[in-house]
Amino acid sequence: MIEESNFVRRHWFHDLLSQPFYGRNAASIRQRILFLLIGNCVLLGFIYARSIQTEGVSFLSEVALIPVALAPVVIAGLGLTGIIYAGGIDLSISTIIVVAGTVFGILFHNQASPAVCFAGCFLTAVALSSFNGLLVRLLRISPIIVTLAGLQFYRGLALILADWSIPNFGGSLTVQADAYQTPAQQYAWQILAVTVVVSLIWEAYGKTHRKFLALGCSREACRIAGLHPDRITQTSYTVGGLFLGIAALLFVTNQQVIEPARMAQGFELKVIAAVVLGGTNIFGGEGSMLGTVLGALFLYLIEPAMIYAGVSEYYRTAIPGFMIVAVISIDCALHRRQKLLDELR
Amino acid sequence: MRFISQIASNQRVNRLLLVLAVELFLFAPVCGVQFSSFGAFQSSFASLISDLLAQAAPMIVLSVGMTLVLMTGGIDLSIGAMVALIAAVMARIDVDYALWSTAVPIGLLCGLALGFFNGTLIARLDVPPIIATLGTLFLFRGFCEILLEGQEYGQFLDVPSYRWFGTPSGGLLLVGVILGLGGLWFSFSRVRRELLMLGGNRVAARYAGIPVFRRIVQVYTLMGGLAFVAAVCLTARNGSVSASSFSGMELQVIVAVVLGGTRVEGGNGSLVGSAIGVLMIAVLAEGLRGASMFHSDLLPFKIQYLEYVLMGGLLIWGVWMNRQVGGQDASH
Numbered sequence: 034m035i036e037e038s039n040f041v042r043r044h045w046f047h048d049l050l051s052q053p054f055y056g057r058n059a060a061s062i063r064q065r066i067l068f069l070l071i072g073n074c075v076l077l078g079f080i081y082a083r084s085i086q087t088e089g090v091s092f093l094s095e096v097a098l099i100p101v102a103l104a105p106v107v108i109a110g111l112g113l114t115g116i117i118y119a120g121g122i123d124l125s126i127s128t129i130i131v132v133a134g135t136v137f138g139i140l141f142h143n144q145a146s147p148a149v150c151f152a153g154c155f156l157t158a159v160a161l162s163s164f165n166g167l168l169v170r171l172l173r174i175s176p177i178i179v180t181l182a183g184l185q186f187y188r189g190l191a192l193i194l195a196d197w198s199i200p201n202f203g204g205s206l207t208v209q210a211d212a213y214q215t216p217a218q219q220y221a222w223q224i225l226a227v228t229v230v231v232s233l234i235w236e237a238y239g240k241t242h243r244k245f246l247a248l249g250c251s252r253e254a255c256r257i258a259g260l261h262p263d264r265i266t267q268t269s270y271t272v273g274g275l276f277l278g279i280a281a282l283l284f285v286t287n288q289q290v291i292e293p294a295r296m297a298q299g300f301e302l303k304v305i306a307a308v309v310l311g312g313t314n315i316f317g318g319e320g321s322m323l324g325t326v327l328g329a330l331f332l333y334l335i336e337p338a339m340i341y342a343g344v345s346e347y348y349r350t351a352i353p354g355f356m357i358v359a360v361i362s363i364d365c366a367l368h369r370r371q372k373l374l375d376e377l378r
Numbered sequence: 379m380r381f382i383s384q385i386a387s388n389q390r391v392n393r394l395l396l397v398l399a400v401e402l403f404l405f406a407p408v409c410g411v412q413f414s415s416f417g418a419f420q421s422s423f424a425s426l427i428s429d430l431l432a433q434a435a436p437m438i439v440l441s442v443g444m445t446l447v448l449m450t451g452g453i454d455l456s457i458g459a460m461v462a463l464i465a466a467v468m469a470r471i472d473v474d475y476a477l478w479s480t481a482v483p484i485g486l487l488c489g490l491a492l493g494f495f496n497g498t499l500i501a502r503l504d505v506p507p508i509i510a511t512l513g514t515l516f517l518f519r520g521f522c523e524i525l526l527e528g529q530e531y532g533q534f535l536d537v538p539s540y541r542w543f544g545t546p547s548g549g550l551l552l553v554g555v556i557l558g559l560g561g562l563w564f565s566f567s568r569v570r571r572e573l574l575m576l577g578g579n580r581v582a583a584r585y586a587g588i589p590v591f592r593r594i595v596q597v598y599t600l601m602g603g604l605a606f607v608a609a610v611c612l613t614a615r616n617g618s619v620s621a622s623s624f625s626g627m628e629l630q631v632i633v634a635v636v637l638g639g640t641r642v643e644g645g646n647g648s649l650v651g652s653a654i655g656v657l658m659i660a661v662l663a664e665g666l667r668g669a670s671m672f673h674s675d676l677l678p679f680k681i682q683y684l685e686y687v688l689m690g691g692l693l694i695w696g697v698w699m700n701r702q703v704g705g706q707d708a709s710h
Contacts, residue, residue, distance in 0.1 A: 174697050175642055177453075177508075181629060182693040189686025196679035298625070302512060309509050316506070347527050351520020358513035362503045369504040376581050 053237035058312075058321050061368060065312030068360070069327035076334040083341035095337060101217060103333050104225040105130075105284040105300075110307045110325045111232045112162075112276025117308060118245035119269035120252070120317030121176040123165060125183030126277055127300035128191065131293055133157040133281035135191040138206030138291040139198050147212045154285055155278035161187060162277050166270025170263045184301070191293040206291040217287035228279055229326055236322045245269050249317025306357050307332055332356075390639045393699075394654045401658060405665030408672065426664070428546035434660040435549025436611035439556055440631045441638070441652040443601035448635055450597055451577040451644025452500060452507035456492075457605055458627035459518035464489050464609040465619040466522045469531035477537045486606045492518065493602020497595035515628075523621045532618030544615030552607060553653075561649045573597065577644025633689055634659050637696035655696070662688055 047056075055066060084092040109126055116123050137154040145153070165183055169176045196202045208214070216224060236242045248255045248265045255262050284297065309315055310332065311324025335353050344352070409426050412418040440457055447454045468485040492514075499510040535541055542548045564570050576583040576590055584590050613619060632642075638655030640647035663685055670681040677684075 168694070172694065172698060174694065178636060178642055178693065178697050181632065182690040184629065184690070185633070185686045185693070186690025189683050189688075189690065192683040193679045193687065196683060302515065305512060306516070309512075315509055345524075347523045348520065350516055350523055354513060354516025354518075354520045358499070358510070358517055361509055361513060362499050362505050365505045366503040372504060377584070 054233060054321075054323055057237075059319060061364065062312040062319065062321050062324060065310075065364065066321065066324050066327060069311065069324065069331050072331050073327060073334060076331070076338045079338050080334070080341055087341070099330075099333065100221040100225045101283075101287060103329060104217075104221050105280045105287075106303055106307055106333070107225060107326055107329045108228050108276050108283065109280035109300075109304045110311075110329050111228065111322055112273035112280070113304055114308050114311070114313055114320060114322050114325045115242060115245055115276075116269045116273040117313055117315060118242060118249050118317055118320055119266060120249040121166075121169060121266060121269060122180060122305075122315070123162065123183075123270070123273060124177065124180040124301050124305075125161075125165060125187055126280075126304060127297040128184050128187035129158050129161045129277060130281040130284050130297045130300065132161060132187050132191045132194070133278070134285040134288075134291045134296060135195050135206070135293050137285050138208060139195065141208050141210075141213060142199055142206065147215070150213060151216065151282055151286075154282050158278040158281040159271070159274040162274025163267070163271045166267045166274075169270070170266050188293065195293050204292060204294060206293075207289065208291060209289055214286045217283050217285075221283060221287075224279065224283060228276070232276070233322055233326075241268065241272065242322075246318055246320075249314075249319070251318075303332070304329075306353075310357055310360060388648070388650075391648065391650055391654070394638060394651055394658070398654055398658050398661065401661050401665075405661055405668070408665050409668035410672070430657065430660050430664060431553075432544065432546040432549050432615065433664070434656050435546075435553050436608040436615075437627075437631060437634060437656045437660070438553050438653050439604050439608045439611065440627070441635050441656050442556055442561070442649055443597075443604040444631050444635045445638075445640050445647045445649050445652045446573060446597050447507075447601055448632075448640045448642055449573045449577045449644060449647035450594055451580070452594065452597070453632070453642065454496065454511045454598065454601055455508065455628050456496060456511040456515040456518055457601065457608075457631060458624045459515045459522065460489065460492050460602060460605040461609045461612065461627065462619060462621070462624045463492065463518045463522050463525075464606050465613045465623070466525045466531070466621070468609070468613070469533070469619050470525055477540055482610070485609065486603065489602040489604075489606030489609070490599055491602070493599040493605070494595065496602070497598030500598060501591040501594035519621065519625075526619070526621050528621065530618050530620040534613045534619075535617040540610075541614050543610050544612075548614070549611060552611060556604070556607065557649060557653055564649065569593070574645055574647070577646070579645075630659065630689075631656075633693045637692060639696075658692070659689065662692070 055063065058066070080095060081092045084090050084095055109130075113123055113126065133154045136157045137150050140150040140153045161183075165176075165180055168174070168179045168183075172179065195206065199206070211218070244255075244260060244265050245268075247258070247260065248262055248269075252262050255265070284300075285291065288296075307329035308320075308325050309328075311321065311326070311328030313320030313324060332353050335356060336349060339348065339352060340346075406423065406426065407413070411422045411426055440461075444454060444457070464485050467488045468481040471481040471484060496511055496514055499505045499514070500507050505513075543552065572583070572588045572593060575586065576588060576593060580590060612624065616623070634655035635647075635652045636642060636655070637658060638648060638651030638653070640652060666682050666685050666688075669676065674681065
């Protein structure tokens, strides 16, 4: 009878949606997702309430602005979540985007067709992220260091590429042609929605991310169970690269001017903040992609909410920073006692 | 003298010194050092060295703190923002007549408080260091923006005695006091062994009776204090501060420290190595600057772009070298 009760079919909502996307997570992550859901609703409600009071602003036009600005962070965040699941990290995502953008600019300069430019941008990001994975795997150096080096290296690479292949390179490449900016200007909504839905379903029902989580929990256990830790590490970076490629495409095509020396500075910190705010454990083995999406949305929504609340524009960085510190430190403080006891056991 | 003989017998430090010497030898002609006569060589070489010292002094000061932080298994990504915030606080106080009596003590207090805040988050609330300092990076930058309101403040150079800290001799004094005296005390003190043990195995350190959390708070507070010293050095040289100044500095310092043989996983570290790491990077940057000025047509692209590539390459190479020396356990 007991065995039977394990296989009782509950409501389809529980079996197909609630359990795989929400219920399977650890309690701390479930709390975080709930917090972010409520927080996002509160922020959206606030923006709605203020926008109907304000003349000449509609709530829908405010919402329509979200995907263009948010898509690169969310999509890069989904890729990075997979990498962090597996116990790795990638600090070099911003400069990988810079190299991808530079390749895009160079192809544009040589009058390649839009499709070729997009493919070049995407493939560059995939290749460099896979290369990061290869280095982590072959050199056996901690991923923070490898990608910290990558953060420097790739920016130099982008500058050298641009300077080498474009005569009279003055520090920036101008891309002013509508055909070359369709992904970000016209299809940002669709690309964002499809990527998020596909990756959430992949995470809930697929096997890949469970292997990442297993590797993040214990490398040794992974090896004993017959999995290949190195291969999983490599896969996590390559899969992360696929997401990063899409993010790079959306980031680059949203800009008229590509400046390899200054583009995307601090982007990696934004993405990591979104991932961490979403409840993913920075040391791997625990987390959820739903949390990452909600975390990125939360960090984004704070900004228009502040504008509507009449906060001075100089508080733009401090308030999200304060939110990150407050949410995470309260969360850590609540679990501190248990963690210290576990440590001494 | 045991200190000196210890350093001299340390293989890793010797190897780093050798690399530094080779680097200096390779880059010296490019940086404008003349070999025509002994007198010319002496004066041009001295000017190169003093240039390097003035540039590297704030980084060496920061690298001392970062070495200690990495020793305990932590990391501090917020130092660039911290330096900028301290400079911003000092700039907002009317510098003209009250720099030494108000701005400097308040800056020091501010640095210690910011470091203490980081340390409290990490030790008392148990936030992972990389996340805590990432959050405070945003927070401190945000405070900078609030304080400076998008303007650039630059009245530091109005005070003549303050400017001295940006000169090579001022930098040398600060580095001498902090690295020489502080490092000498530290290398003999019990705190060093405690920090190393804490970074190697926190649980074991707790069982051994080391006040783990207090030590961690102290280390981050010290980092804040050193960020103040670096802020003095940098503002005395640059003369101004804006909300986005000194960004990316944390990565440069971490690269230098790791290059000097400190492991990011904790439980290992050398102050002298870190200082040599900073100097190696400074020599590299200076060499590339010289090369791009005097030999700009050597390569088909601008030579200063090579700095990023070489920094990344050096970092990987340095860690790889440490790993070979450290044995097989270094990777996990």
